[in-house]
Amino acid sequence: MISIKDLSKVFHTKDQDVRAVDKMDLSIEKGEIFGVIGYSGAGKSTFIRLLNRLEEPSDGNVTIDNQDVTKLNKNKLRLARQEMGMIFQHFNLLWSRTVFDNIAFPLEIAGMKKEDRKNRVNELIDLVGLSGRGGSYPSQLSGGQKQRVGIARALANNPKVLLCDEATSALDPETTDSILDLLVDINNKLGLTIVLITHEMHVIRKICHRVAVMEQGQVVESGDVLDVFLYPKQQVTKRFVDQVMGDPDRKHSLELINETYKTGEIIKLHFVGESTNQALISELSRKFDVDINILHGKITQTQKGAYGTLFVQFNGDKGEIDRAIAYIKTTSVQLEVSPNV
Structure with missing residues (x-):
């Protein structure tokens, strides 16, 4: 479904060149929830923005559903992006628009007819568990509800891929779990391929099928989530696994x-x-x-x-x-x- 070959991104600053993503190779299967985890500065957010060319790659290729995204012109890229929904950490909602109008926005841009748009938005409102809130404004919603609006908006154009950039890091633990359950439900119902960026191993453990661990712009370890949890090889991976399996009282107990x-x-x-x-x-x-x-x-x-x-x-x-x-x-x-x- 998604093939990443030799992908790199270098930021040129006055003082130095910063290689945020460094010759990255990765393969993501259709219909799976794929997690990418790393600490701050590992390059994971830059990586996910390279997938839909919100960041332009310095080198390498991103192929999604047999289409090389890195070679598309502006018009073809705009159409390709309609098949890639994206969820952001801080929701990125339009505060002057209602829930309904926020979700409808990408459909307006795509030129969907008003009646079809109305039916699609109402369908999405029900899907994400916001029935009865279509007329509410973002300021009237909780953090979890705002993120549900963001998810519904990302799904508006029936994308093949859903990109999640730290989609739960601004939420409390209970709300995080409800959003993760929603993503699993969407994955099961729609067969969407989900790429999820996070720094929390709990998120990986709960919903991902496979995971890649990033450090200094590179994938240092990857595989099935269960295998990575059981047999972490790199020190950074062991630190992440310890987030979930670590027991501060274990040494004393033993x-x-x-x-x-x-x-x-x-x-x-x-x-x-x-x-x-x-x-x-x-x-x-x-x-x-x-x-x-x-x-x-x-x-x-x-x-x-x-x-x-x-x-x-x-x-x-x-x-x-x-x-x-x-x-x-x-x-x-x-x-x-x-x-x-």
Whole structure:
């Protein structure tokens, strides 16, 4: 759907040249929610603006649905942009226009007839959950409602691609989740390809199918969200994963476990995907004569499945504990055995 080859953007300043995007290669599949994450200055916002040429690339190509966007003239680019909706961090609404008129604006520009425009806007108002608010002005809306207007406006021309530039970073956590749920719903109903820029790993975890991690203008790591969470390679990726899976009390908890539980075997179980649905602890209790004490754990859900860890203590005859451990190894659950967790 989207192919990015050797894409670069250099900003020329009085003091120096700044390479915001540096020879970037990326492929985004049709119908997926693709996340791009990076800290401030990583180049992610410049990257997303290169996709619809709000920024002109210094080098490289962007191909969307078999059309090289970087080679289009102004008239063809204007038509191509109608197939690329964009959602902004600070909404970018027209404050003198109502909700209805904000959503209708791109349809006016496209020359849609008034009656068709009215039907399309009302359809979009219902889609984004703003029924009854068509006559309201942006100043009368909450942050989440403003962003819903922005989403509806971005969808007005039935785009093939939806670009989201930090679409939830100005919102509180609860509102963020409601907007993310809406994007997933839109993705499922319309089959839209969504490219989402963020600095929050919670956003990636909750809705994205794949993710690219940017640092200093380059993609330093990419892949399925679940794989990146489970096996982060770069230090910057590990920091992002820790945003979601980090447990500030974990070190203290595990120290307490080691001090408190001097007998038996301490085992770390690692659940991935379907294995999180296994009633493993119940099975072990039925099959083996061991006492199982659950000590510490955390499970997190992604679009590609759940993953998490669970620390347990096995007490009983050593031979029976060994048989229980051997049984776990036959399942899809990974484990580590250690007297000191």
